[in-house]
Amino acid sequence: MKILEIREAVASIASPIRNAYIDFSKMTVSVVAVVTDVIRDGKPVIGYGFNSNGRYAARGLLNERFLPRLREAKPDELINDAGDNLDLHKIWSVMMSNEKPGGHGERSVAVGVVDMAIWDAVSKIAGVPLYQHLAHTYGDGKADDSVFVYAAGGYYYSGKDDSQLRAEMRRYLDLGYSVVKMKIGGASLDEDMRRIESVLEVVGGGKHLGVDANGRFDLETAVAYAEAMKKYDLFWYEEAGDPLDYQLQAELAKAYPGAMATGEKLFSHQDARNLVRHGGMRPDRDWLQFDCVLSYGLVEYMRTLEAIADEGFSSRNCIPHGGHQLSLNIAAGLKLGGNESYPEVFKPFGGFADGIRVENGRVGLPDAPGIGFEQKTDLIKLMRSITETEPGANTVR
């Protein structure tokens, strides 16, 4: 078997929302389609991938380095020994040939997009949903039947007041979520506490609310928020300071007895290992949010899971950033603590297969081969349409 073609396109996920650091008015994602010569149900198997959200499309890196390496490789450098499927680990090494270690930058995003598409193709060729493939190949053979998901939103945008924020959170509860998340750090401390208290009235207590500062605070501000929020006993306090400031995180742990969460902007297993070694994160209560697509894909994420295990953390400590179906499959197949979900933003890239409902804060997964994109009509339609145009003509829509 072989890869016949890899198509690349860029899609817009722009919206008027804002977190404490950026607005999303120009946000884009890369989409790739890996076309194989394997026929299933009378059609060639095509794997799809996209790069989560928050880091912009990686078009230059894909076209200058990572896709040419795959196109130039001999077919047997990319397939397994039996010759009947692609080999993710070999493909990863081909993409990363002639890349120095460290300084991960955003090449990890480009590699992650391709990695997602290959996992989709591999599980379609194997004829099973990816979560089952993962449970059989790397786990204990049995995937979780459902996954904890929380509703991320609570963004700032112009003209949004507390009653709109409360109404948004009520919609999430009505959809079946039991935990919601809102942004902090984009307003004054007093204003944010008012916003938090207003949401707490709706969700019924701190255990149902996480807050996310998106890395905005210095140590003094992070601790001031910690002091002010301690009494709420929140689900978690996310990304207080700069993602690479492990000392800040460790100091915060001393001031904040509640659960902390971070890691969405760490893009390699080495960075993840540094966080759990030096960031004061506590396996008995804290959460790790590495998003595999932003961080070299699932091949690397498995190394990350090993690295955190060496420091006393379990896969159940992980609730990845990004709200995409790849992490949902990983959560079920490799037994993570859950997954993020964005019921109202980053459409159609976030969300679940059509007809799958959230119940008591948990979702099931579709029973079809692959990641489940074909079972999410709006997403597959978009990914097909932008990757089926003439090469080079694929534009942001």
Ligand SMILES: O=C([O-])CC(=O)C(=O)O
């Ligand atoms: O606002 C963002 O960039 C997304 C984010 O942090 C999250 O989902 O945790």
Ligand SMILES: [Mg+2]
């Ligand atoms: Mg976040």
